[in-house]
Amino acid sequence: MRQILILAVAVLLIGGYVARYADKAVTAGEPAQAATRQAVNEPRQPVTSGRSMMLNADRMGHFKVEARIDGRFVDFMVDTGASTVALRESDAARIGIRPRPVDYVAVVSTANGKVKAAPMKLERIEVGGITVYDVQALVLPDRALDTNLLGVSFLSRLKRYEYAGGRMVLEQ
Structure with missing residues (x-):
């Protein structure tokens, strides 16, 4: 089961990196249109309302x-x-999470190759008015x-997350 989870994480991380580089390749071929999209899609502060949040895409x-x-x-x-x-290891350390070398037991495939990762459970993550425990x-x-x-x-612990029209909605 652990190997399947590790493989799934690896595939999803690679997919995220491939999508990021594909976006860069598309906008590089359309400089005038890309400049227009960037001006229109400048990131704004997330809009929160209780237990939901609307995010605007940045220029990328x-x-x-x-x-x-x-x-x-x-x-x-x-x-x-x-x-x-x-x-990232440095951000984890900044907030007091410091896995020991022996904790790096998962192998993850990324755009930069295979690396070892330390699995863990975070007690609580809060985004706007949304709180998820044991992540x-x-x-x-x-x-x-x-x-x-x-x-x-x-x-997956939210009621819904949805992307439409350059915006993402998170709702608990």
Whole structure:
């Protein structure tokens, strides 16, 4: 079961990176149209209402949020292609999460190759008015991950998450 979970995480992480590079290739071929899209899609502050939140895509089409893990702030990119929440080692250390070398038991395939990751459970993640408890996560070396990923181990615990018209809605 653990090997299947690790394989699923690897496939989803690779998918996220492939999508990111595909977006860059498309916008590189259309400079005038890309400039127009960037001006229209400039990120604005997330709109929160109780237990729901509306996010606007940034100029690259990504959804970024500031979350609190056990009361400490961490920046994330919402990634529906990542099966789990993934934290960069330096950000994890900054909020007091420091896996030991023996904790790096999962092998994950990323755009930068295979790396070892430390599976863990986060007590609480808060995004706007949304709070999810006991969230599965991985800590990865900084070289393997450009940004922290808010993956499906968080998103699947919501009532819904939806993408439409350059916006994402998270609802608990």
